[in-house]
Amino acid sequence: MTAEPRPVDRCFWTPGVWMLTALMAAAALTLILRFAFGLGMVTNLDNAHPWGIWIGIDVAAGVALAAGGFTTAFLGHILGRHYYEPVTRPALLTAALGYTMVAFAVFVDLGRSWAIWKFLVFQNHRSVLFEVGICVMTYLLVLWIELLPAVAARLGRRVRLLGWIDRGVRKTMGAFIILGVVLSCCHQSSLGSLMVIAPTKLHPLWYTPWLPLHFLLSAIAVGFPMVVVETGLATRSLHLDSEMPVLVPLSRLAAAALGVALVVRLGDFVARESHLFIDGSGASISLLVELVLGGVLPLIMLLIPAVRRSRGGLFVAAALVVLGVLINRINVFVVALSPPFAEHAYVPAAGELIITAGSVAALMFLYRAAVTYLPILSARKLEEVH
Amino acid sequence: MITSRRSFLQVATTVAGASTLPVAARAWESRAPDNPFACLVDLTRCIGCRKCEEACNRVNDLPAPAQSFEDLRTLKSERRPTTTAYTVINRYTTGVLGSGHRQQPIYVKVQCMHCQDPACASACPTGAMAKQANGAVTYDPSQCIGCRYCLIACPFQIPAYEYERALTPRVRKCTFCFERLEVGKLPACAAICPADAIVFGRRRQLLVEAKRRIRERPARYVSHIYGEHEVGGTSWLYLSGVPFPHLAFPNLPSQAIPRPTESIQHALFHNLWSPAALFALLAAVMAVTRRNDDERPGTKGGES
Ligand code: SF4
Ligand code: SF4
Ligand code: SF4
Numbered sequence: 001m002t003a004e005p006r007p008v009d010r011c012f013w014t015p016g017v018w019m020l021t022a023l024m025a026a027a028a029l030t031l032i033l034r035f036a037f038g039l040g041m042v043t044n045l046d047n048a049h050p051w052g053i054w055i056g057i058d059v060a061a062g063v064a065l066a067a068g069g070f071t072t073a074f075l076g077h078i079l080g081r082h083y084y085e086p087v088t089r090p091a092l093l094t095a096a097l098g099y100t101m102v103a104f105a106v107f108v109d110l111g112r113s114w115a116i117w118k119f120l121v122f123q124n125h126r127s128v129l130f131e132v133g134i135c136v137m138t139y140l141l142v143l144w145i146e147l148l149p150a151v152a153a154r155l156g157r158r159v160r161l162l163g164w165i166d167r168g169v170r171k172t173m174g175a176f177i178i179l180g181v182v183l184s185c186c187h188q189s190s191l192g193s194l195m196v197i198a199p200t201k202l203h204p205l206w207y208t209p210w211l212p213l214h215f216l217l218s219a220i221a222v223g224f225p226m227v228v229v230e231t232g233l234a235t236r237s238l239h240l241d242s243e244m245p246v247l248v249p250l251s252r253l254a255a256a257a258l259g260v261a262l263v264v265r266l267g268d269f270v271a272r273e274s275h276l277f278i279d280g281s282g283a284s285i286s287l288l289v290e291l292v293l294g295g296v297l298p299l300i301m302l303l304i305p306a307v308r309r310s311r312g313g314l315f316v317a318a319a320l321v322v323l324g325v326l327i328n329r330i331n332v333f334v335v336a337l338s339p340p341f342a343e344h345a346y347v348p349a350a351g352e353l354i355i356t357a358g359s360v361a362a363l364m365f366l367y368r369a370a371v372t373y374l375p376i377l378s379a380r381k382l383e384e385v386h
Numbered sequence: 387m388i389t390s391r392r393s394f395l396q397v398a399t400t401v402a403g404a405s406t407l408p409v410a411a412r413a414w415e416s417r418a419p420d421n422p423f424a425c426l427v428d429l430t431r432c433i434g435c436r437k438c439e440e441a442c443n444r445v446n447d448l449p450a451p452a453q454s455f456e457d458l459r460t461l462k463s464e465r466r467p468t469t470t471a472y473t474v475i476n477r478y479t480t481g482v483l484g485s486g487h488r489q490q491p492i493y494v495k496v497q498c499m500h501c502q503d504p505a506c507a508s509a510c511p512t513g514a515m516a517k518q519a520n521g522a523v524t525y526d527p528s529q530c531i532g533c534r535y536c537l538i539a540c541p542f543q544i545p546a547y548e549y550e551r552a553l554t555p556r557v558r559k560c561t562f563c564f565e566r567l568e569v570g571k572l573p574a575c576a577a578i579c580p581a582d583a584i585v586f587g588r589r590r591q592l593l594v595e596a597k598r599r600i601r602e603r604p605a606r607y608v609s610h611i612y613g614e615h616e617v618g619g620t621s622w623l624y625l626s627g628v629p630f631p632h633l634a635f636p637n638l639p640s641q642a643i644p645r646p647t648e649s650i651q652h653a654l655f656h657n658l659w660s661p662a663a664l665f666a667l668l669a670a671v672m673a674v675t676r677r678n679d680d681e682r683p684g685t686k687g688g689e690s
Contacts, residue, residue: 111532
């Protein structure tokens with residue numbers, strides 16, 4: 001528990017890692033098609049559905065599920081609860097990798113990927129997307145700066161420059177940590193503002209001008225559950241010590257954050273009379289899955305002390321919250337879009353699914369590689385475990 | 387076509403929602419040009435000859451269509467503007483009987499509405515979409531990054547995207563013949579119309595003209611000028627003999643579409659006040675926790 005972060009000494013090339021490699025290879029081939037022949041070649045996007053799962057999952061859900069980074073940074077570094085430090089570094093790593101993948105997804109989704117820099121030159125300050133872009137870009141930079149100490153600890157002596165930058169940055173690390181939290185609050189909420197530009201095209205089950213508030217609250221609510229899920233997966237697949245002593249108190253905070261997010265969301269939902277639009281449609285079912293299975297149910301679970309203290313129970317509850325937020329982002333960006341003149345519904349093409357799966361695989365692959373080579377996890381040596 | 391009940395409720399919830407927006411909603415100001423160029427399309431006059439489509443195709447150097455402009459079979463399906471056709475004519479039969487007791491068709495010209503406060507231009511992160519002083523909403527491919535947020539934002543579902551182009555896909559839509567307007571010419575479609583169904587002029591004068599037509603022939607028109615109030619007003623205006631929802635015109639609120647987002651952005655990020663305040667607050671909290679840490683030796687930890 002009290003162990004310092006250090007590289008884990010487990011075998012890297014496991015069958016699971018080979019599988020991730022295969023998924024990444026498939027995505028790489030699809031990427032070649034996308035860049036050689038255009039978006040139309042590998043996607044089902046059309047004029048009625050200009051955004052698909054790359055925006056809904058890779059970008060929107062990706063940003064939300066990387067919220068563990070700023071929520072744990074707030075708790076561990078700003079509120080100074082050092083007790084939680086064993087999970088701040090892994091959460092920081094997931095956030096850095098997650099946002100790198102988000103940036104990559106944006107790059108792939110842009111029709112003119114090579115022109116991505118132009119939004120820095122021709123700035124439209126009224127555009128929500130401009131603000132989201134600036135925030136995400138800056139935050140990505142801040143995340144990598146925050147991760148620098150871990151990288152420098154390993155490579156600092158060999159790469160002189162790295163060690164030099166690291167020492168310079170360390171003194172101002174507090175400012176970077178605060179900046180990271182501020183930027184996160186800005187773009188987590190603005191991601192919700194994005195769809196407020198289409199009030200008449202967004203299904204009334206989801207449209208509300210308060211979308212930015214709901215996005216911010218749900219991002220905060222999913223931060224700790226995401227840490228629980230990641231830690232659960234990592235401890236299992238890497239045979240680490242259980243982090244339950246840290247996760248159990250974290251889950252009480254998670255329950256509180258989820259409670260706040262749900263109350264605000266449902267209050268707005270009912271006040272807006274959105275419940276009148278619940279019928280047997282696929283959209284309604286998707287909404288209920290998001291709200292009940294991914295919101296109310298895990299909240300009830302997290303409020304039961306026995307569930308919080310049980311490893312399996314806590315993992316399932318946290319996984320449900322993660323699922324709920326994932327589906328919420330897909331709902332808002334993909335399911336809710338009701339264009340007035342759609343010829344057919346949008347169903348993601350195989351190419352879109354392959355690239356999304358490949359991105360998730362790359363994320364897990366890089367996480368695995370990072371904890372193997374960098375001091376991220378507070379793990380004991382293999383011989384100490386056995 | 388939108389089902390009307392749902393769209394009514396949608397509009398109602400939208401308007402109700404926007405009015406509950408906090409403080410700064412009132413600070414929003416329209417940037418619509420005063421009395422810009424406009425076109426008045428009188429659907430009771432249009433004969434469906436598709437000469438406007440042909441003229442548009444010619445002045446914009448668009449590829450020849452698969453079926454010729456004279457081919458009436460094209461009218462059998464309801465079309466939308468595409469990357470190679472900035473305007474299309476659709477035919478509707480709505481039960482109005484004409485001479486000889488045959489169903490009288492109604493033809494509807496579809497193109498960019500050149501909104502007074504265009505959602506596409508507000509959304510565009512680079513300003514590639516922009517409302518010009520003369521009323522035209524133009525697109526500059528050299529600023530475009532291809533995010534397609536303008537397609538998401540447009541309430542009329544007008545912009546079309548060149549998904550099949552690998553390196554330099556563009557957004558395509560009616561330009562209001564911007565270059566022609568600048569040299570004092572009419573939009574090509576308005577210039578060619580043999581039935582006087584498209585009248586070009588200044589928006590205020592055309593609204594007066596439209597009201598005059600409704601007043602003088604109340605049996606011929608429904609008393610609704612589509613585009614006068616929709617989404618805060620558009621530069622293209624329509625008169626019709628049957629209610630607009632029957633002709634696939636979206637049922638839209640009179641509030642400008644960008645208003646809620648621009649109000650939110652302004653309220654939160656004006657002079658970056660909220661990020662700055664949050665930064666100061668968090669810095670204060672951090673200072674307090676660090677001081678407490680120092681006072682209790684032995685508890686200090688972490689790299690920060
Ligand atoms: S109709 Fe659509 S594309 Fe045309 S100006 Fe309005 S929002 Fe923009
Ligand atoms: S696709 Fe181009 S024109 Fe449309 S919003 Fe994006 S940058 Fe602007
Ligand atoms: S104004 Fe010009 S670009 Fe627009 S429909 Fe008419 S001819 Fe085509």
